[in-house]
Amino acid sequence: MQSFDPRSFLRATFDAAVRAADPIHGIRQHLPEKPKGRTIVVGAGKASAQMAAAFEALWDGPMEGVVVTRYGFSAPCKQIEIIEASHPVPDQAGLAASGRLLQAVEGLTADDLVVALISGGGSSLLPSPAPGLTLADEIAVNEALLASGAPISAMNTIRKHISTIKGGRLAAAAHPARVVSFVVSDIPGDNPALVASGPTVPDAGNRQEALALTAAYRVSLPEAVMAHLNSPAADALEPSDSRFSGNQVHVVASAAVSLEAAAEEARKQGIEAVILSDSIEGESRDVASMHAALAREIATRDRPFAKPILLLSGGETTVTIRAKGKGGRNSEFLLAFALGINGVSGIHAVAADTDGIDGSEENAGAFADGQTVERMRKAGVDAKSMLMQNNAWTAFDAIGDLLVTGPTGTNVNDFRAILIQECSSDRG
Known part of the structure; x- marks a missing residue:
């Protein structure tokens, strides 16, 4: 596939989901x-x-x-x-x-x-x-x-x-x-x-x-x-x-229709897609840990799905407020997900609210990959500390990885897309 840009691909699937809604x-x-x-x-x-x-x-x-x-x-x-x-x-x-x-x-x-x-x-x-x-x-x-x-x-x-x-x-x-x-x-x-x-x-x-x-x-x-x-x-x-x-x-x-549209967009671009669920609930960081574990399993062992693959999920996670940081449930999900895939290449993800606003700020969500945590470290941001402070927006803003769309005119809740391609692992 020539000139394939994972982030542009993920944005295209998000846009397809919003259009379908x-x-x-x-x-x-x-x-x-x-x-x-x-x-x-x-x-x-x-x-x-x-x-x-x-x-x-x-x-x-x-x-x-x-x-x-x-x-x-x-x-x-x-x-x-x-x-x-x-x-x-x-x-x-x-x-x-x-x-x-x-x-x-x-x-x-x-x-x-x-x-x-x-x-x-x-x-x-x-x-x-x-x-x-x-x-x-x-x-x-x-x-x-x-x-x-x-x-x-x-x-x-x-x-x-x-x-x-x-x-x-x-x-x-x-x-x-x-x-x-x-x-x-x-x-x-x-x-x-x-x-x-x-x-x-x-x-x-x-x-x-x-x-x-x-x-x-x-x-x-x-x-x-x-x-x-x-x-x-x-x-x-x-x-x-x-x-x-x-x-x-x-x-x-509904989320079900939007996820099907995102999957179809992925297949048009030559990537098989799997919808995990359109109704996932739970604490954002816990849901992120599950998604990260699945992504790592695919990236390193080609199971339960073979690479390349796009994992899609929707629903509405929740955030228990522990501190007065900036962010929303999708950026918090993605920060926890970034920590879970830290050092694993070949994994790229977007998490965003389909209405265009994630929580307290003006972003829909953010992008992450296996080097997100390291980029934050170089920018003077400690990802684990930011997660504990419910401050995901600040963490992603520091490295320019927020997704900003403006109001979309619809609202079918969370959209998560995780692309897994060939990779190598730097994890210890």
């Missing part, structure tokens, strides 16, 4: 019938503005509505208002946006249609505290959950029990109008009820489960929140509630 394709396939009455569009998430633009392009009737997205993630729309708010920690703009969405679905009839555009990030963008709670309480809950290392499914089960908009409550407020939800899934397993804590899609999780998860992950919540979770007022809506009976839910983009 463009929500317009799935929305086009599931456009609902036009209603006799009004068409109201509501939405929330890091991909919601792009979803709104896609729906406007496809719908040839009148519509009105409002969606909320992260600051900097807006897209031009003519009929749908786009509001920006804070992610991953809620703010006053998000609180106001929640009120606007609830107002938009007030007083509808059975002749009206509500189109809900939901994607990952909506939980933080739709703060709407239950009676007796405040925005400060929701902020404290989000901060505690983000620091706990709990998986996204557990976080959203807790979040929906302290909200007046999550857990299907937005759809219930729209009754008797028909609600059609388009979901870009960032949840391992693609349960739409857990994406953005399911504002239009309830699930069977109850407050006893929320309390159990709070204890299991040692999440320290404000006293008022714990009192609420221990009261019947926190009970969630049941999926069997008659207000949801005529509604439809369509998952229009």
Whole structure:
């Protein structure tokens, strides 16, 4: 293969994954019938503005509505208002946006249609505290959950029990109008009820489960929140509630589809690809250790797959915050992975969030190979120390190996691609 550049190859697979997650394709396939009455569009998430633009392009009737997205993630729309708010920690703009969405679905009839555009990030963008709670309480809950290392499914089960908009409550407020939800899934397993804590899609999780998860992950919540979770007022809506009976839910983009697209791109370039899983969860550094062990086995022993090979995986890992460093779960994964393959040549990897933002900074993720740790050492950075400080962004920034894409307009969670070619080992 002439002039083969591993990093360009990995970037091409990431770009293919992002293109496959463009929500317009799935929305086009599931456009609902036009209603006799009004068409109201509501939405929330890091991909919601792009979803709104896609729906406007496809719908040839009148519509009105409002969606909320992260600051900097807006897209031009003519009929749908786009509001920006804070992610991953809620703010006053998000609180106001929640009120606007609830107002938009007030007083509808059975002749009206509500189109809900939901994607990952909506939980933080739709703060709407239950009676007796405040925005400060929701902020404290989000901060505690983000620091706990709990998986996204557990976080959203807790979040929906302290909200007046999550857990299907937005759809219930729209009754008797028909609600059609388009979901870009960032949840391992693609349960739409857990994406953005399911504002239009309830699930069977109850407050006893929320309390159990709070204890299991040692999440320290404000006293008022714990009192609420221990009261019947926190009970969630049941999926069997008659207000949801005529509604439809369509998952229009997911990690599974994106990984298949990345694998196809690799094969076009002459590299066989294997998808390990689209729903991997767990502590980022632990997941990285497993991936590194597998990559080393292939690199040095040609098992369980022969070189050259591209390993692909998705899902959503978590980071237990131990220090106040800079970074996100993908850069933390990659720093731990770099330590795990240190000195082994022929291994190149990228780990990135498909929405274009990994954690607290403006990078999607980063690149790494068997010489990453040594390059960091020469730049005056100790990779192990940076990992312990949750400071992966600083480590990769020091050697110019961050992947910066800007907002992508979609969000199907983590993307990991590991290329293993012929190599030699310098490990002791």
